[in-house]
Amino acid sequence: AQSVTQLGSHVSVSEGALVLLRCNYSSSVPPYLFWYVQYPNQGLQLLLKYTSAATLVKGINGFEAEFKKSETSFHLTKPSAHMSDAAEYFCAVSEGFGNEKLTFGTGTRLTIIP
Amino acid sequence: EAGVTQFPSHSVIEKGQTVTLRCDPISGHDNLYWYRRVMGKEIKFLLHFVKESKQDESGMPNNRFLAERTGGTYSTLKVQPAELEDSGVYFCASSQEKSLGIEETQYFGPGTRLLVL
Numbered sequence: 001a002q003s004v005t006q007l008g009s010h011v012s013v014s015e016g017a018l019v020l021l022r023c024n025y026s027s028s029v030p031p032y033l034f035w036y037v038q039y040p041n042q043g044l045q046l047l048l049k050y051t052s053a054a055t056l057v058k059g060i061n062g063f064e065a066e067f068k069k070s071e072t073s074f075h076l077t078k079p080s081a082h083m084s085d086a087a088e089y090f091c092a093v094s095e096g097f098g099n100e101k102l103t104f105g106t107g108t109r110l111t112i113i114p
Numbered sequence: 115e116a117g118v119t120q121f122p123s124h125s126v127i128e129k130g131q132t133v134t135l136r137c138d139p140i141s142g143h144d145n146l147y148w149y150r151r152v153m154g155k156e157i158k159f160l161l162h163f164v165k166e167s168k169q170d171e172s173g174m175p176n177n178r179f180l181a182e183r184t185g186g187t188y189s190t191l192k193v194q195p196a197e198l199e200d201s202g203v204y205f206c207a208s209s210q211e212k213s214l215g216i217e218e219t220q221y222f223g224p225g226t227r228l229l230v231l
Contacts, residue, residue: 100145
């Protein structure tokens with residue numbers, strides 16, 4: 001069985017500061033990993049995904065995440081926070097091919113302090 | 115290109131009533147998924163259609179939930195009778211058929227917020 005742990009249900013950072021959202025996963029097979037973002041009153045939007053190619057994955061809006069197998073982590077980072085980054089972020093894992101259902105973490109709500 | 119759409123956006127019903135949620139996937143997407151987020155908890159998988167067939171329904175909570183996808187286009191999720199614990203946000207997602215071994219992205223709709231009183 002797969003699982004995802006997101007440390008910190010709420011994270012606040014100042015505008016211009018580094019954003020770091022943590023995600024650890026558990027999977028019995030090589031995982032596919034995803035970060036989704038949900039802005040208020042909208043659906044989930046894919047930020048980036050890891051599918052066994054490069055371990056450093058670049059996504060939209062300046063976000064990136066690094067797959068670290070030894071640490072079973074897939075933390076999301078952005079060098080400089082912007083007010084528009086305020087949203088809820090979800091880390092998810094799937095086994096892929098034949099079992100594509102996503103297993104999500106509980107989400108992290110990111111607040112940007114002006 | 116239109117995204118995944120869901121109807122209604124909100125629904126408030128009383129315990130024991132029936133509610134039907136609808137999802138229209140992106141045109142041409144064979145895969146359709148239903149997920150649910152109960153307040154304060156994680157988003158959980160309910161089931162997966164490939165065209166009109168149920169590929170995986172391991173996440174369906176009980177037999178009060180019935181999902182259909184007639185003709186492999188839109189899908190409905192019916193809850194009958196609704197219970198208080200069914201309250202939450204129901205998300206639908208769709209993706210293309212896999213090709214060349216590539217993991218296809220799931221595109222999500224805005225969700226239906228269901229409140230059972």
